[in-house]
Amino acid sequence: MADLRVELCGVSLKNPVIPASGTxxxxxxxxxxxxxxxxxxxxxxxxxxxxRPGNPVPRIAESRGVILNAVGLQxxxxxxxxxxxxxxxxSKTKVIANVAGSTIAEYGEICARLDGLVDFIELNISxxxxxxxxxxxxxxxxxxxxxxxxxKKNCPHTPLIVKLxxxxxxxxxxARAAEEGGADCLSLVNTFxxxxxxxxxxxxxxxxxxxxxxxxGIKPIAVRMVYEAARAVKIPVVGMGGIACAEDxxxxxxxxAAAVQVGTANFGDTRACLKIIEGLNEWxxxxxVSKVSDLTGTLVPNA
Numbered sequence: 343m344a345d346l347r348v349e350l351c352g353v354s355l356k357n358p359v360i361p362a363s364g365t366x367x368x369x370x371x372x373x374x375x376x377x378x379x380x381x382x383x384x385x386x387x388x389x390x391x392x393x394r395p396g397n398p399v400p401r402i403a404e405s406r407g408v409i410l411n412a413v414g415l416q417x418x419x420x421x422x423x424x425x426x427x428x429x430x431x432x433s434k435t436k437v438i439a440n441v442a443g444s445t446i447a448e449y450g451e452i453c454a455r456l457d458g459l460v461d462f463i464e465l466n467i468s469x470x471x472x473x474x475x476x477x478x479x480x481x482x483x484x485x486x487x488x489x490x491x492x493x494k495k496n497c498p499h500t501p502l503i504v505k506l507x508x509x510x511x512x513x514x515x516x517a518r519a520a521e522e523g524g525a526d527c528l529s530l531v532n533t534f535x536x537x538x539x540x541x542x543x544x545x546x547x548x549x550x551x552x553x554x555x556x557x558x559g560i561k562p563i564a565v566r567m568v569y570e571a572a573r574a575v576k577i578p579v580v581g582m583g584g585i586a587c588a589e590d591x592x593x594x595x596x597x598x599a600a601a602v603q604v605g606t607a608n609f610g611d612t613r614a615c616l617k618i619i620e621g622l623n624e625w626x627x628x629x630x631v632s633k634v635s636d637l638t639g640t641l642v643p644n645a
Contacts, residue, residue, distance in 0.1 A: 344626030345633045346619065348382070348601055350578055351501035351526045353461055355382035355436055355601065358634060359591065359619045362582050362605035363388055363440035363464065363505075364413065368427040373434070375612050380619065383436035385603060386423065388466050390442055391452050393419040403538040403547040407559030409606055410536050412550035415442055420452055428459060436461040438503065446479075446492045454496040463500050465493050465525075468507035468532040480507035480532070483519035490523025503580065506530040506571065508560075513567045514574035521575045528571055529580040529603065531564045557606040558584045565597050572598025572639060586614065588621025595637040 346357035361372070363385040369378045378384060396416025403410040418426075420441070431437050439460040443449040453463055467480035467489055479489045486504070494502050504520040506513065508531040517528055533554025538547045546552070564583025572579045581599030585591055586607040594602050607614040626634055 344623050344631055345635075346622060346626075347633075348635045350580070350601055351462070351503075353436060353501065356380075357382045357619050357622070358595065358599075358601035359615050359622070360385055360438065360580070360601060360603045361608055361615050362603035363438075363466070364411075365605040365608045368423065369431055369434065370427070372608075372612060376616050377434075379434045381435050381615055382601060383438050383461065384431060384434075385438040385440050385464055386427075386431070387417050388415045388440045388442045389417055389420045389423055389452065389456075390415060391420060391448055391455075393417065393422065398549040400547060400549055401553075403553065405536075405538050405555075405559075408536070408555050408557035409609070410538050410548060410553035410555050411533070412548045412553035414550070420455055424455070424459065432460075438462040438464050440464040440466055440505070442466040446489050449489055450492045450496040453493045453500075453502075456500065457497040458499045460500060462503050462527070463493070463497050464503040464505050464529060465490065466505050466532070468505065468509070478507055478509070480505075480516065481510055483512075483515050486516050486519040487523040490520050490525050494524030494526075501526040503527040503529050505532055506567075507532045508534050508563065508567055508583075513570045517571040517574045517579075521577055525577060527578045527580060527600075528575065529582065530571055531560070531567050531583045534560060534563075556583070558586055560584045561590060561593075565593050568594055568599050569597040569641065585618070586610075588618050588625050591618055591622060592625060592637060595634070596639075596641045598639045598641070600635070600638050 397414030536555035561584030581594035
């Protein structure tokens with residue numbers, strides 16, 4: 343049996359497999375199917391200071407190899423999470439609180455509220471914000487550096503993961519900007535921006551017009567971006583984007599990820615994360631890998 347334990351920012355995880363934010367709720371529904379204590383950690387549904395109803399429906403559209411979502415960060419708010427879900431989730435596994443805000447001040451407030459209560463805070467900087475006129479904080483290095491610094495100032499006792507958008511000019515530049523702002527870790531990729539059209543009506547399928555693209559179809563792009571980010575910074579990287587099996591997870595680890603998040607695959611198979619954990623153990627045994635952490639950053643580029 344391979345040793346699947348990994349360390350992330352000084353926190354020990356029993357394995358590197360983490361359900362991605364927005365695809366696992368707060369874990370209760372999945373726990374009815376299998377014991378989520380078997381997971382390395384859980385990234386919560388995106389949390390905001392106040393409850394959000396989300397976008398109008400339809401919010402989900404399918405396309406070949408991917409899905410598009412425009413849920414709009416529907417969530418009960420951080421206080422409800424702390425009151426109703428946090429203690430139970432912490433009794434199961436490590437908790438990554440994914441947080442979002444529309445201003446830098448909001449990011450600071452929500453990080454301060456969660457500091458010391460969760461194992462990690464994951465900063466979602468891919469949603470539109472007020473300061474930049476609707477542009478996501480995660481697009482430009484300057485705004486990434488600024489929002490990261492404010493968040494870290496307000497969560498000095500909790501490792502800060504900055505979740506990078508793929509909708510950017512340069513992943514290495516943005517990765518370094520987050521590191522310079524005080525990030526303890528990076529996660530990527532968040533969803534791409536896409537459009538799906540109902541050709542019978544000649545209208546967008548999503549009520550929001552565009553949505554975030556995720557699923558197996560984005561994996562090669564995500565692997566490349568994780569590789570670029572890992573080479574650009576000294577802090578650890580959590581990789582995600584189209585992971586559906588253990589072999590996919592191995593690709594991300596080899597590219598430089600210390601752990602992985604699994605998103606869209608959870609919709610097609612509620613036991614996807616569990617199967618990936620089991621598959622990682624089998625893959626490592628077949629390939630003589632005694633510790634899964636030994637795979638991180640072992641890619642040898644072609645000459």
